[in-house]
Amino acid sequence: MSVHTAVILAGGRGTRLASVAGDVPKALVPIGGKPVLEHQLELLASAGIRDVRIFAGHLAGKIRDFTGDGSRFGLRVAIEVEDRPLGSAGAVLKKLDSLPEHFLVLYGDTMLAVDLGRFSRAHLQRGADLTTFVHPNDHPHDSDLVETDAKGRVTALHPYPHPEGCHFGNLVNAALYAVRREALRPWAGQAVKRDFAKDVLPALLAAGSPLEAYRSTEYIKDMGTPARLAKVSNDWQAGRIHFRGEHHRDPAVFLDRDGTLNVENGFIRSPDQLEILPGAADALKKLRAAGFRLVVLTNQPVIARGEASEEDVEAVHRKLEWELGFQGAYLDAIYYCPHHPDRGFPGERPELKMPCECRKPGLGLLHQACREVGLDPARSWMVGDTTLDLELARRGGLHSVLVQTGAAGHDGKFPSAKSDHTVPDIAAAADLILEATEG
Numbered sequence: 001m002s003v004h005t006a007v008i009l010a011g012g013r014g015t016r017l018a019s020v021a022g023d024v025p026k027a028l029v030p031i032g033g034k035p036v037l038e039h040q041l042e043l044l045a046s047a048g049i050r051d052v053r054i055f056a057g058h059l060a061g062k063i064r065d066f067t068g069d070g071s072r073f074g075l076r077v078a079i080e081v082e083d084r085p086l087g088s089a090g091a092v093l094k095k096l097d098s099l100p101e102h103f104l105v106l107y108g109d110t111m112l113a114v115d116l117g118r119f120s121r122a123h124l125q126r127g128a129d130l131t132t133f134v135h136p137n138d139h140p141h142d143s144d145l146v147e148t149d150a151k152g153r154v155t156a157l158h159p160y161p162h163p164e165g166c167h168f169g170n171l172v173n174a175a176l177y178a179v180r181r182e183a184l185r186p187w188a189g190q191a192v193k194r195d196f197a198k199d200v201l202p203a204l205l206a207a208g209s210p211l212e213a214y215r216s217t218e219y220i221k222d223m224g225t226p227a228r229l230a231k232v233s234n235d236w237q238a239g240r241i242h243f244r245g246e247h248h249r250d251p252a253v254f255l256d257r258d259g260t261l262n263v264e265n266g267f268i269r270s271p272d273q274l275e276i277l278p279g280a281a282d283a284l285k286k287l288r289a290a291g292f293r294l295v296v297l298t299n300q301p302v303i304a305r306g307e308a309s310e311e312d313v314e315a316v317h318r319k320l321e322w323e324l325g326f327q328g329a330y331l332d333a334i335y336y337c338p339h340h341p342d343r344g345f346p347g348e349r350p351e352l353k354m355p356c357e358c359r360k361p362g363l364g365l366l367h368q369a370c371r372e373v374g375l376d377p378a379r380s381w382m383v384g385d386t387t388l389d390l391e392l393a394r395r396g397g398l399h400s401v402l403v404q405t406g407a408a409g410h411d412g413k414f415p416s417a418k419s420d421h422t423v424p425d426i427a428a429a430a431d432l433i434l435e436a437t438e439g
Contacts, residue, residue, distance in 0.1 A: 003102045003120035003178060004050050007092055008040060010108030011057035011082045025059040026224060027108035028066060032236040035066065036111055036223065041073040043243075047116035049104070050076060055091040057082040088175075089187075089194040096181060096188040105177040105196070109224035111232045112176065113243045119214055120178050126152075128212040129183035130204060133176035135216060136332060138285075140325040143172040144197045146213050154211035157202055167271060169314075170321035170330050171213070173197055174220045183209055217293060217332050217373060218244055240291070249376035250293050252332075253433060254366065254398065256384030257298035259406015260426060262320065264385070267301075269308040271319035277405060279427035281327035286430045288329070290437065292381075293373055296320075296334040297365045299388070304340035306347030313338075332373055335365040361391035361414065366398075383429045385409065390417035399436075401429045 010027040027037040037054075044052060052075050056063045060081045070077025082091050092105065104120060106112070114133065123131035132154070134146050145168045147156035158168050177196065183204060187194065194200060205211055219241050223232040235241050244250075258264050263275040284294055302308040317334050324330055337358040340348075358364030370377055382393035385406030391414040393400035402409050402419035403426055409419070423429050 002048060002117075003104055003124070004048065005100045005102075006044050006049050006052050006104040006106060006116075007099070008037070008052060008054045008106050008108050009088050009091070010037070010063060011055050011085060011091060023059070025056070025063055025108070027054075027056075027063060029109075029223070029229065031111055031223070031232060032241075037063070037066065037108060038073075039111060040106060040108075041067070041070070041075060041077070043112065043114070043116060044104075044106075045074045046243075047120070049116070051100075052077045053080055053095075053099070054078070054108070055080045055082060055095075057085060085193065086191065087193040087195045087199075089196045089200045090190075090192055093184060093187045093194060094189060094191050096184055099181055101181050103179055103181065105179055107175050107222070109222060110175060110220060111223050111236075111241065112218070112220040113241050114176065114216065114218045114220055115244070115246065118246060119176070119216075122214055123178035123212065126212045127210065128178070129180045129209040130201070131178040131212040131214050132201070133174045133216065133220065134171050134213045135174055135218075135220065136170040136321070136330040137172045138325065138328045138330050140168065140170040140172060140322065140330070145169070146171045146173050148213045152213050152215065154201075154205060154213050157197075157205060159198055159202075167315070167319040167322040169318045170325055171215070173201075175222070176220060178214075217250075244374065249370075249374055251291065251379035251437075252293040252295055252369070252373070252375040252377075252381075253287050253430075254369070254380060254382045255294065255296050255331075255426075256382075256386065256389050256406075257296050257320075257334075259385035259408075260383060260389075260403055261296070264406040267305075267307060268316055269302055269312055271315050274316055274319050274323075276320070276323050277426060279425060281324050281329040283426045283430035284324065284329040284331070285327075286434060290434055292433075293332045293375055294330075295332055295369045295373060295375070296336075297360060297369065297392070298334070298336045299360050300336045300338055301340035303338035304349055304352035305345040306349050307345075310338060333369060335369055337362075337365060360388045361395055363392070363396050366392065366396045381433055383426065383433075386411040387414040387417040390414065390419050393420075399433075401432060403429055 028035040064079045067077045145158040223229040261280050265273045339356040341355045343353050382398040383401045400420045402422045
């Protein structure tokens, strides 16, 4: 079973882009010398999509003149012209009965290089009413955020603007959806202005519909404002927008948490104990700009010792992501081990007191990250403050950097473990990695 139809929402007036785009629909603004719509149509065709419905409004004639019947892209393209703006979801709901059982929804002002075939297959395999593409970004504070359980089922939505004093995980709704038509049946045929993120998703969640979050690090960015258009154009020029097949692997910098990214405050049990080290966010931004994925691998024995719950640790990680986001930096993923091999702690959790492969220097977390994020250990680095991190790097075939913050390698766990490089802190580690890989 496959998804063969896509809807592209291109009905906005593009007022925010008018200063740089002039009298051109947002979907026809060029990226790399051709309209973003052309990039989208080519991507859809490569994913096996055959039918495309473009819901247009402002300057719809220019979109029709550009696409024709879609045959030059190997597609059948139909243009639906809105007589009045109905929002991102309203036009779809009005024409719902003319759509197939499952379809994709893309926004006309979004540049993406996503494996849409894999995305749609995941939607069908999970039996979701709606699957939303999610990812971390460098501005979670003004983004619509998604909260999930461990299996990827959406449990909460946090639309922008966000209340002060809250720490949400950096998991952004990227406005790319796979939809089961009948899930939208309650609103079918209604010519009412509605928005997918602000109206449809909350209503489905409240009704108990199965909503899935598809997390990926593939490229997808809104280019609907002059600043965002400039950023996407720069990404294109820098070669950051490219299709990554299922077997593509990126280089990564794996990072320890305590003593490397944040101040070593003993066993951290709550978000108020977390303090990000100076220069950490800037270091992450430099590494990302150079093409590295960024993944934290951390042992959290406080869970097995009964001193903090999984929810407590995840709250700490939400603060970490939130504070990094304020400085324009983000992590691709955080993996932690909840186990501890030694017994005898008051309140410990017996089911977690065990040797395991995920506790550093075991390779369980490393292998999981490489599999799920798509990473190449042979081109990757480990940055940490303990000999556990150095031993993990040795076992996993990673280049190692010891930082002299935190334990500074004096933990004594693996005295024979040696670092490839030793530097004062995470900022110096980033500079060293960039110099080594550019040279």
